Each structure stands twice: as structure tokens, then as C-alpha cells.
Amino acid sequence: MSKVNPQQIPVVVLAGFLGSGKTTLLNHLLHRSGGTRIGAIVNDFGAIEIDAMAVAGQLGDSTVSLGNGCLCCAVDASELDLYLDKLTRPVNDRHAIDVIVIEASGIAEPQELVRMVLASENPRIVYGGLVEVVDAAEFDATREKHPEVERHLGIADLVVVNKADRVEEAERERVLSVARAAAARAAVVSASYGRVDPELLFDCRPTEERIGQLSFDDMHRHDDSSQPHTGHLHSAYESVAFTSDMPMDPRRLMDFLDRRSDGLYRIKGYVDFGTADVRNRYAVHAVGRFLRFYPEPWPAQEPRLTQLVLIGTDIDTEGLRKQLDACTSDAPHTVDEHSMWGVLRYVQDKEF
Ligand SMILES: Nc1nc2c(ncn2[C@@H]2O[C@H](COP(=O)(O)OP(=O)(O)OP(=O)(O)O)[C@@H](O)[C@H]2O)c(=O)[nH]1
Numbered sequence: 001m002s003k004v005n006p007q008q009i010p011v012v013v014l015a016g017f018l019g020s021g022k023t024t025l026l027n028h029l030l031h032r033s034g035g036t037r038i039g040a041i042v043n044d045f046g047a048i049e050i051d052a053m054a055v056a057g058q059l060g061d062s063t064v065s066l067g068n069g070c071l072c073c074a075v076d077a078s079e080l081d082l083y084l085d086k087l088t089r090p091v092n093d094r095h096a097i098d099v100i101v102i103e104a105s106g107i108a109e110p111q112e113l114v115r116m117v118l119a120s121e122n123p124r125i126v127y128g129g130l131v132e133v134v135d136a137a138e139f140d141a142t143r144e145k146h147p148e149v150e151r152h153l154g155i156a157d158l159v160v161v162n163k164a165d166r167v168e169e170a171e172r173e174r175v176l177s178v179a180r181a182a183a184a185r186a187a188v189v190s191a192s193y194g195r196v197d198p199e200l201l202f203d204c205r206p207t208e209e210r211i212g213q214l215s216f217d218d219m220h221r222h223d224d225s226s227q228p229h230t231g232h233l234h235s236a237y238e239s240v241a242f243t244s245d246m247p248m249d250p251r252r253l254m255d256f257l258d259r260r261s262d263g264l265y266r267i268k269g270y271v272d273f274g275t276a277d278v279r280n281r282y283a284v285h286a287v288g289r290f291l292r293f294y295p296e297p298w299p300a301q302e303p304r305l306t307q308l309v310l311i312g313t314d315i316d317t318e319g320l321r322k323q324l325d326a327c328t329s330d331a332p333h334t335v336d337e338h339s340m341w342g343v344l345r346y347v348q349d350k351e352f
Contacts, residue, residue, distance in 0.1 A: 009039075009088055010128025011100045011120075012201050013113045017142050017149060018106030018266040018311060019287030020135040021162040025194025026103050033198045039087040039097040041080075043105045044309070080116050088124040099128065099202040106266065106311070107237050110152050129157035131201055132183075136190070137166040138288050139175045153182040158189070158200055165192040166290075240310040240317045242324045247274025248306050249329035254342035256327050257291060263315050269308035274329060276340050284308070293347050 016022050023042075030038060080102075087100055104113055110130055117127045132152055135142065139161075143149050153159055159179050164172050172190055180188045189196060248271050260267070267286035271293075280295035281302075298304065306328075310320055 007124070008126040009097060009100055009124055010202055011084070011102060011117050011125050012128040013102050013104060013110060013117060013130045014133070015104040015108060015110035015113065015130060015152065015156075016106065016133030016160075016162075017135065017138075017146070019268075019285065019290075020106070020133040020138075021160075021194050022103050022106070022133050025131075025133055025160065025162070025191075025196065026101060028194045028196070029101065029198050029201065032195075033202075036099060036198065036202065037097040039100045041083050041087070041100065041102040043103060043108060081120055081122055084120055084122045084125055088122060090124075100125065101201075111155055114155070128202060130155060131158045131160060132156040132186070133160045133162050133194070134175070134179060135287065136161050136163045136172055136175045137290070138163075139178070141288065150182050153179060153186070154184060156183055156186040159183045159186045160194065160196055161188065161190040162194055163192065164190040236313045237311055238313070238315055238317055240308075240315070240320050242269075242306070242308045242310070242321060244272075244306045244324070244328050245304065246328040246330055247272045247276075247304075248327050249273075250276050250339045250343045252327040252329070256323055257286065260286065261312070261315070262288075264310055264312040264320070266311040267308060270306065271308070272304045272306045273340065273343070274304075276336075282343065291346050293343055295347060 014022050014026060026040060026042075030040075084100065087097060090096070102113060102117070104110060110132065114127065114130055117125070134149075134153075161172070161176055161179055167175065176188060176190055187200065189200065250273050253271065257267070264286075265288055267284060269284055271282040271284055273282060277295065279297055281298050281304075283294040283296060285292050285294075308324065
């Protein structure tokens with residue numbers, strides 16, 4: 001375990017399967033970390049940087065976005081180093097930020113990311129631990145489909161069993177105990193909407209006290225794949241990025257969403273419903289069979305676009321693009337007052 005120099009900035013890797021709640025947790029940290037200044041590196045898998053859009057407003061210059069592809073697939077770590085350098089450059093002889101959080105894409109290999117941080121040549125940073133976020137409601141299904149998740153839990157320093165509100169108490173306890181068994185070395189906590197005590201991630205305590213943090217050697221010891229990226233989640237996943245400046249027809253989009261295949265596990269982005277609601281854009285999130293819309297006033301200056309990222313296995317990317325194209329509406333003057341009902345059934349206020 002590396003000896004920590006108080007001048008060094010801890011870099012925390014925030015990982016977890018698609019839609020488990022990483023961005024929600026990051027936003028919670030940004031709101032609740034008091035005086036601690038957080039820099040964020042957000043790694044989106046899809047070509048449109050939806051996650052970065054969801055946190056960027058909070059951070060201004062302290063967010064950097066690494067879009068379109070898993071950071072863990074980068075052949076060398078120099079790209080990451082570039083961003084770490086940007087975030088850690090001292091301002092007036094002092095570091096401008098206290099901690100860096102790297103939000104991994106939902107199908108990144110956390111071990112690779114940790115290894116990249118440990119291999120960084122930036123003397124101003126120190127690896128600050130791996131946080132794995134787990135969706136309590138999807139836990140069994142995800143483990144069944146992706147046994148690798150077990151290994152990810154095994155190398156975590158903190159496991160957050162998120163979406164506790166979506167399961168009964170007994171189920172939550174069961175998931176917690178399974179996660180504890182898999183996460184031999186980590187603290188395991190449950191949370192709703194990623195509301196964890198920020199102290200669990202970046203301590204105000206000396207870093208030596210962290211629970212069993214991994215070293216570079218540990219990372220090699222845990223590496224059970226002889227080929228790079230074999231068995232990594234992202235090798236099976238594809239994404240579709242869809243942008244339209246023509247509004248979406250709410251009924252057609254709901255029909256598309258209702259009929260989505262199980263392989264299409266994750267959808268996220270923003271929808272413009274045109275005259276059906278001129279004031280708001282609708283953030284949309286689908287995770288497995290879970291679907292929610294979150295209306296929010298269009299930001300000033302924001303172009304009225306629909307921007308969606310769809311991620312899944314065995315998906316017909318061209319077919320999906322065509323289906324989404326067919327959901328656009330070029331009839332801006334017809335107002336059907338019931339058209340939004342299907343969407344409004346899935347509206348929920350943001351809880352962070
Ligand atoms: N009910 C419930 N919903 C949650 C909770 N945490 C997150 N969500 C919702 O789950 C969806 C996905 O959350 P995100 O934070 O975007 O998940 P993510 O892990 O960043 O997603 P990817 O980056 O695509 O892997 C959103 O609709 C969130 O509002 C929670 O504790 N309870």
C-alpha cells in the first residue's frame with residue numbers, strides 16, 4: 001500500500017454496471033461534499049456524452065469528459081494522464097481540487113481503470129480506492145448474465161448497494177449479504193439515490209486508514225485473463241447514438257419503449273416532445289425494465305434536440321436507429337392534449 005503524501009490528490013474510481021446509479025451518486029457527492037473540491041472525469045460509452053451533460057453543469061472547468069468508448073480500452077494510459085494533469089495543475093501554489101472522481105462507463109473493466117491510475121506518472125495524485133455501485137433491484141439478473149460482477153466486487157474498497165428504495169427490506173438484506181460475501185475486502189453499504197456519506201469515499205481521515213486498498217501488485221494478482229479484454233463486459237455490448245432536431249412524437253416513442261427488447265438494457269438521454277411540451281425537455285432513463293422520465297425546463301441557449309444513447313447486447317443498431325427515426329414528428333402544429341399521458345405515467349421528480 002502506497003504511503004500517502006498529504007500533498008497528493010486521491011483519485012477514486014467510481015464503477016458499477018449500466019444504470020446502477022453512478023452519475024446519481026456523483027451528483028450527490030457534488031452537492032454534499034461541503035468544502036471539498038471535487039474534479040470529475042466522466043467516461044461515457046456512447047457517442048453522445050449524456051453522463052457528462054448530467055454532471056457538467058455542477059462543475060464547470062473541473063469536469064473532463066472522455067466520451068465514446070470505454071476508457072479501459074485505451075491502449076496506453078497517457079490520455080488519462082493528460083486529463084489528470086489538467087485537473088491537478090496547482091493554482092497559486094495550491095491544488096485547486098481536493099479529490100478526483102473517475103466515473104467509469106457502465107461496462108468498463110474497473111480493474112483496468114485502477115491499474116491506469118496506479119500506473120500514472122503524475123506525482124500529484126494517489127490512487128484513492130474503487131467504489132462499485134450495485135443496483136439492488138437488478139442484482140441477481142446482472143450477476144446471472146455477467147458473472148464478472150463478482151470479480152469486480154472482489155476488488156472494490158466500497159460497495160454501494162443502491163436503489164434500496166426499489167426492494168423490500170428482506171430483499172435488501174439478502175442482497176447486502178450476497179454482496180458482502182463477494183466483496184471480501186470492502187465496506188458494503190446500502191443507499192437510495194446514491195446518498196452515501198462522502199467521507200466513505202474520500203476521507204478527511206489519513207488515507208492509510210482506508211479499508212484494504214489495493215496496490216498495483218494486487219491488480220496483477222487479480223488479473224485472471226491472459227488476453228487483454230477477454231471476459232470484459234464491453235466486448236459484448238454495442239451502443240447506438242441518436243440525435244434529432246425534429247421533435248419526438250410521445251405516443252410513438254412510448255410504443256417504441258414499451259416494445260424494447262430485453263437485450264436493450266440501457267437507454268439514456270434527453271427528449272424534445274415539441275409542441276406537446278414546449279417548456280421542458282425530458283431526461284429519460286431505462287435500466288432493464290425500469291423506465292423513468294424527468295422533465296426539466298430547457299436550459300437557455302440549449303438547442304432543441306433529442307439526444308439518446310441506447311446500449312445493449314444482440315441489438316440491431318441500424319434497425320433501432322430507423323425505429324427512432326420513425327418516432328419523430330414533423331407535424332408541429334397539431335396539439336393532441338392526451339398525447340403525453342403515456343409519458344407522464346413514467347414521470348418522477350429527480351431525488352438528488
Ligand atoms: N428508484 C431509484 N432510482 C435510482 C436510484 N439511483 C439512481 N436511480 C435512477 O436510475 C437511473 C440510472 O441512474 P444513473 O445515475 O444515470 O446510472 P449510471 O450508473 O450513471 O448509468 P450508466 O452511466 O449508463 O451506466 C436514473 O433514472 C436514476 O434516477 C435509486 O436509488 N433509486
